[in-house]
Every structure is written in structure tokens, then in C-alpha cells.
Amino acid sequence: MTKNLYDNIRDIIEGGGRISDEQALALFEDDDLLAVGELAALANRRKNGDRVYFNVNRHINYTNLCVNRCTFCAFCREEGEDDGYTLSLDDMLARAAEARAAGATEIHMVGGLHPELPYGFYLDMLAAIHTAEPTLHIKAFTAVEIDYFARLAGKSIVQVVEDLKEAGLGSLPGGGAEIFRQEVRDRICPEKISGERWLEVTEQIHQAGLKSNATMLFGHLETLADRVDHMSRLRALQDRTGGFQAFIPLAFQPDNTRVPGARGVGGVDALKTLAVSRIYLDNFQHIKAYWVMLGLKIAQVALAFGVNDLDGTVVEEKIGHDAGADSPQAMQKEQLCALIRKAHRVPVERDTLYREISAA
Secondary structure, rough: OOHHHHHHHHHHHOOOOOOOOOHHHHHHHHHOOHHHHHHHHHHHHHHHHOOEEEEEEEEEOOOEOOOOOOOOOOOEEOOOOOOOOOOOOOHHHHHHHHHOOOOOOOEEEOOOOOOOOOOHHHHHHHHHHHHOOOOOOOEEEEEEHHHHHHHHOOHHHHHHHHHHHHOOOOEOOOOOOOOOOOHHHHHHHHOOHHHHHHHHHHHHHHOOOOOEEEEEEEEOOOOOOHHHHHHHHHHHHHHHHOOEEEEOOOOOOOOOOOOOOOOOOOOOHHHHHHHHHHHHHOOOOEEEEHHHHHHHHHHHHHHOOOOEEEEOOOOOOOHHHOOOOOOOOOHHHHHHHHHHHOOEEEEEEEEOOEEEEEOO
């Protein structure tokens, strides 16, 4: 990294300022990974000190049947395929009860765009889980799913969000963003709503009073400039709404997907992407290393590259693992704490809305 670029960005971070898109791209293109990481660590330390958050949660992927067949997705199935499934309400309630008994504070629920389930199914699903397990925060549905529900019901996004909130929805996980650049979306997920629509739906979700996360799928066909463009649009939306809690770069898993020429993600690329995210997204409090897709070792090293959140215990994740993720299916709370301590950081258990439960 040229000394001038490094010094200029350090001065911006220390002054509480904002780097430009051009500076973010220069960081991506620079070969000095450790220098970029040092800047990210500085930015994170100013926001979060040595504290690293995690939560005790459980994923429930309620169906893999989907009307979209995105080429990057190894999870989705068409109706009639042998390994297609839709969980029954009893199955979901059993998983929620297991999560509560294990000390979870959150249920994380996403699924495919089911070709036949009616809008009322999703309201009934939320209401049943919320009634049976009122102590569990339900973080569910991507902006893609919310848009689909609106079309199913013939309602506005605001009306759908109000219905879902009344049924028990507490927040949204932030998936479905992929990469906003339309030329890339046309190659990896042409059936999915546009990046502009994702942002529009998410803005209305925030205006209706729900928090969400934001994601970026990287390591497929996108360029470094596409990544900066993606983060630029998120930063602008966060300026308007303040509704994002965490940014989660998702490392593309190429196995069992149908994206010709997709490259996957190496460790250096993953760490640099997390680091640049921390430096660039000055209006996001949290940067999350999703250990399911990164692997445990890279996620741990990422704690020195601007990351301050490791997601949670997860328990049963299907989407990343169907695409070839070789990480464990679950982590125990004690394992996450040990991983964080070995990185010389302080583990802090949180709830979905980042209220601290305990520090160890």
C-alpha cells in the first residue's frame, strides 16, 4: 500500500470521517493485506473495542422448494424432486422448543419461494411459534421473500410487514442481496428481484420499524468495483434509515451450483473483503464473519481484520452446506467463547437486537 493512501485513510478513520469509493477500490486492489487489516482493526477498535458478539440461535430452513432457480443456489428444488421438502408446523415447533431448551434467544428462518403455500401459511407459522415460544425472537424472511408475499397477498410491502409483525416477526436476516449490479444478477440470479427492488423493499421494512442485516455474496463473477458499488448502495440506505444492524459478506460456495467460471473465495480475499467492509461502512456498527461459509479458522483470524461478530450457534444450516461448505453444522456456546478468547478478544453473548446478555 502506498504510504499516502494508508496515511490518508488512517487520518479519516481517526477523525471519524468517510472514505470514498475510489479509496475503497484502492484498498481492494492493494497487495498489502496486513496494512489493510491494520486499518480495519483500528476502525473496529474505535467502534467496539475488544468485544466480539455472538448469540445462541437456531436456523430453520422451512422449505427448499422455490419458484426461482438461481444458478448460484444449490439449496433450491423444484416440486416433485426427491429431496424437496417443506417442514410441517409440528416439525418447526419441535425445533423451536429444542432451541429454547438449549438456551437460544433467536430463531433464524428463511426458505425458498414456495410455489403453492398461501400467504396465510407464513402468518400462521409465525403466530404458532411466537405463541408456543414467546421468549424466542423470530428473525425471518429476506426482502426477496417479503416481496413474494406481497405479490401472493396482493398487498403493499408496508401492509405485509405489519401483518408479519402482528404475527410475531421481530427482525430480518438480510439475505437475498447477492450483488446489486444488474449485469451480474442477470448471470447468477436472473429470476430474483433486482438489486434496486431489494433496496426499495428493505427501506420500507426499516420505515415500518423492523431492523435487518445486510449481506453481500462475493467470490463468483463480480468484480472488485461491483463489491464497492454494492456497499455504496447499502451505506446510502443506512444513511437514510439507520435500520441495518450488521453487514455480512457471504463467501460464495461453488460446489453443486451452476455458475460457469465462478472462482470461489480464498482466505486472503475473504479477510480483505471483511476488512474493507469495516473501513468503508462507517455507519454500520457491526461486521459479521459468518463462520458457516468462511470456516472457523478464517472467521477467527477475521477478528484481527475488523470483525466484531461471529453470528451464533446455528445448529442446522442447509443453504451454505448444500453448496459445499465444510464447516460444522453447529457450534456450542462454549466453543464460540473459546475461539474468541484464543484471538485475545472478549466474548459477549447478545440477543438479536444486540442487547448484551453476558460478557465472559
